Amino acid sequence: MFYPEAMTRLIEELARLPGIGPKSAQRLAFFLLDSPAERIDALVGALRDARERIRYCSVCWSLTDTDPCRICQNPARDRSTLCVVEHPRDVIAMERTREYRGLYHVLHGALDPMEGVGPDDIRLKELVRRVGGGDVREVIVCTNPTTEGEATAVYIARVLRPFGVRVTRIARGLPVGGDIEYADEVTLAKALEGRREM
Amino acid sequence: MFYPEAMTRLIEELARLPGIGPKSAQRLAFFLLDSPAERIDALVGALRDARERIRYCSVCWSLTDTDPCRICQNPARDRSTLCVVEHPRDVIAMERTREYRGLYHVLHGALDPMEGVGPDDIRLKELVRRVGGGDVREVIVCTNPTTEGEATAVYIARVLRPFGVRVTRIARGLPVGGDIEYADEVTLAKALEGRREM
Numbered sequence: 520m521f522y523p524e525a526m527t528r529l530i531e532e533l534a535r536l537p538g539i540g541p542k543s544a545q546r547l548a549f550f551l552l553d554s555p556a557e558r559i560d561a562l563v564g565a566l567r568d569a570r571e572r573i574r575y576c577s578v579c580w581s582l583t584d585t586d587p588c589r590i591c592q593n594p595a596r597d598r599s600t601l602c603v604v605e606h607p608r609d610v611i612a613m614e615r616t617r618e619y620r621g622l623y624h625v626l627h628g629a630l631d632p633m634e635g636v637g638p639d640d641i642r643l644k645e646l647v648r649r650v651g652g653g654d655v656r657e658v659i660v661c662t663n664p665t666t667e668g669e670a671t672a673v674y675i676a677r678v679l680r681p682f683g684v685r686v687t688r689i690a691r692g693l694p695v696g697g698d699i700e701y702a703d704e705v706t707l708a709k710a711l712e713g714r715r716e717m
Numbered sequence: 718m719f720y721p722e723a724m725t726r727l728i729e730e731l732a733r734l735p736g737i738g739p740k741s742a743q744r745l746a747f748f749l750l751d752s753p754a755e756r757i758d759a760l761v762g763a764l765r766d767a768r769e770r771i772r773y774c775s776v777c778w779s780l781t782d783t784d785p786c787r788i789c790q791n792p793a794r795d796r797s798t799l800c801v802v803e804h805p806r807d808v809i810a811m812e813r814t815r816e817y818r819g820l821y822h823v824l825h826g827a828l829d830p831m832e833g834v835g836p837d838d839i840r841l842k843e844l845v846r847r848v849g850g851g852d853v854r855e856v857i858v859c860t861n862p863t864t865e866g867e868a869t870a871v872y873i874a875r876v877l878r879p880f881g882v883r884v885t886r887i888a889r890g891l892p893v894g895g896d897i898e899y900a901d902e903v904t905l906a907k908a909l910e911g912r913r914e915m
Contacts, residue, residue, distance in 0.1 A: 521812040523782035529767040532760045537748050538741055545806060550735050551764060552771055552780075559768065562730045563761055566749060569727040570757065573750055582750075584721035608743060614719040 526552075575607075578649075580625040580642050582607040590614075590623060597621045599656040603646060603675060605629050605663055613661065621659075624649060629667035630674055636667075638674065646675070650682050657685040664691050664709075724750075773805075776847075778823040778840050780805040788812075788821060795819045797854040801844060801873060803827050803861055811859065819857075822847060827865035828872055834865075836872065844873070848880050855883040862889050862907075 522530065526548060534544035551559065575581065576588035583589065590596060590610075600621025604610060610623050628641040638644075650658060660675050662668035676686045692710035693702055702710070720728065724746060732742035749757065773779065774786035781787065788794060788808075798819030802808055808821050826839040836842075848856060858873050860866035874884045890908035891900055900908070 521809045523771055523780060525763070525767040525770040525782060526780060529763040532763040535756075535760075536745055538744060543736055546736060547734055548767065549804075549806065552767060556768075558733070559764065562733075563764070565723070565727040565730040566757065566761070569723040569746065569750060570754075572723040573721055582721060582724060584723060606747075608747065611719045 575625075579610075579623045580607075580627060580645065581610045581623055595620070598654050600659065601646075601649065601655050601657070602659045602661050604661045605668065605671075609661065621657075626662070626671070629662055629665070629671040631667045631670075638678075641671075643675070643678070647678055650679055650684055655682075655684055657687060659687050659689060661689045773823075777808075777821045778805075778825060778843065779808045779821055793818070796852050798857065799844075799847065799853050799855070800857045800859050802859045803866065803869075807859065819855075822856075824860070824869070827860055827863070827869040829865045829868075836876075839869075841873070841876070845876055848877055848882055853880075853882055855885060857885050857887060859887045 529548045529551070530541070530544045533539055533547050534541055536544075539547065572584045573582055574584070574586060576583045576586060576591055578587045578591040581588050581590065585592070597620045601624050602613060602619060602621055603624045603626060604613065605626050605628060607625055607627075610625060613619050613623070624642070624646050626641040626643065626646070628636055630636060630638065630641070646658075649655065658675070658679060660672040662671045662675075672688050676688075679686050690713050691706065692713050693699065693706065699707065727746045727749070728739070728742045731737055731745050732739055734742075737745065770782045771780055772782070772784060774781040774784060774789055776785045776789040779786050779788065783790070795818050799822050800811060800817060800819055801822045801824060802811065803824050803826060805823055805825075808823060811817050811821070822840070822844050824839040824841065824844070826834055828834060828836065828839065844856075847853065856873070856877060858870040860869045860873075870886050874886075877884050888911050889904065890911050891897065891904065897905065
């Protein structure tokens with residue numbers, strides 16, 4: 520290698536991060552070497568702090584620094600509605616809409632038999648247990664509109680049928696600001712199928 | 718904010734890194750939270766280690782863990798030729814060619830009057846001092862083929878004229894594997910101008 524050994528190791532470690540290729544890792548390494556010590560301490564401190572304090576909520580499995588999380592604890596939230604998402608970041612995306620007032624359930628993945636992800640590998644048992652608890656009247660399945668997300672949605676609808684709760688699926692259609700000309704045919708077909716009276 | 722505070726801070730710190738936007742910062746933060754402790758320790762360790770050990774060579778201003786650097790110390794390198802580059806990573810790019818056997822001089826930037834970067838802000842004095850030392854017979858200016866890099870090259874040629882050394886500029890032309898159809902007109906003009914007998 521042409522770099523001093525400590526530099527090579529830093530570049531290698533950075534290149535293991537998702538979305539960071541060898542060129543970005545090199546650029547990051549130079550930036551980190553040239554940064555003042557306080558900036559590095561702030562970054563490392565934030566990392567250690569987040570890893571110490573952030574947990575998964577034992578009720579909804581979202582990210583939290585309190586348990587249960589602030590959403591689960593909030594008396595203003597509608598306890599009869601559960602929004603099921605794949606990932607904690609989907610909770611944030613939903614919260615940003617400021618339209619949803621119910622609770623969440625984070626699966627931490629989607630069913631993917633090809634990759635060996637079965638019902639026991641995601642937080643499905645916990646969902647069934649919560650719905651079995653009796654407060655829930657509607658489960659809105661907000662898994663991704665991918666093959667895995669759709670399969671997971673179908674599975675959830677099936678396992679929740681015995682509880683007599685309403686299970687709905689978030690609408691698929693054209694993204695707002697999108698262009699019909701450039702929409703793929705599957706999205707367009709879904710948008711057509713989901714059309715509503717004006 | 719919708720994230721727990723420690724998570725928000727980690728995302729903010731990551732988003733300060735070059736080339737990392739808010740979405741990548743969020744993805745990195747989730748990745749770092751989910752990584753095993755050993756991976757995090759390895760990353761932080763590599764960072765601390767690199768910052769402690771890596772210095773600039775006091776002769777050529779390249780990155781090094783010894784002073785002078787291994788290239789400056791190497792008796793097999795040709796001490797009469799100096800390759801002037803803008804950045805330490807350009808040294809690595811040159812070394813990768815395995816064609817260059819001389820020494821280097823890293824400017825740590827290029828002249829850029831619009832941004833207030835003048836001759837005293839880059840390692841130009843050090844270059845003049847080295848050339849004045851008497852060993853150097855040729856200075857190959859390998860600054861970038863940008864406005865700033867070209868201006869720096871012209872400036873270097875001028876300040877080194879009194880020493881009577883040969884000052885050359887790396888060739889500009891079509892990149893190997895490139896396509897004439899897609900080359901910009903300035904590159905094409907430079908390639909034409911730099912044509913050689915076959």
